[in-house]
């Protein structure tokens with residue numbers, strides 16, 4: 337069975353900043369055809385749950401209280417890639433809009449809910465390392 341790296345919150349794991357999950361039926365249905373490997377890059381990077389929300393601001397990631405958590409985000413991205421490399425994973429389905437997992441559009445750093453073009457830190461790193469990244473909104477072709 338082909339393996340897919342998946343944002344753990346999409347599988348119902350309560351790892352979001354607010355201690356909640358966002359289970360996605362389509363993503364969960366992928367388990368009928370693929371072996372799903374859950375990952376939460378923010379937790380892999382050493383952040384707790386729940387945690388203060390963060391957003392990307394240019395090349396940094398900051399919490400709403402101003403704390404710089406860029407290093408945590410990078411550490412989590414590298415760990416997610418290491419998992420892909422070790423397990424031979426070439427495809428990831430990651431949570432849209434997240435400062436870690438988002439692809440194409442992410443929150444703009446103002447903590448207002450506004451979006452801007454860009455990728456989350458993990459999605460960007462995985463893409464650079466040759467992993468194909470899709471959001472949960474782009475997986476019809478896999479079902």
Ligand code: SF4
Pocket residue numbers: 343344345346351352353375376377378379431434436437
């Ligand atoms: S870092 Fe990714 S997997 Fe973790 S809670 Fe945020 S969106 Fe979900």
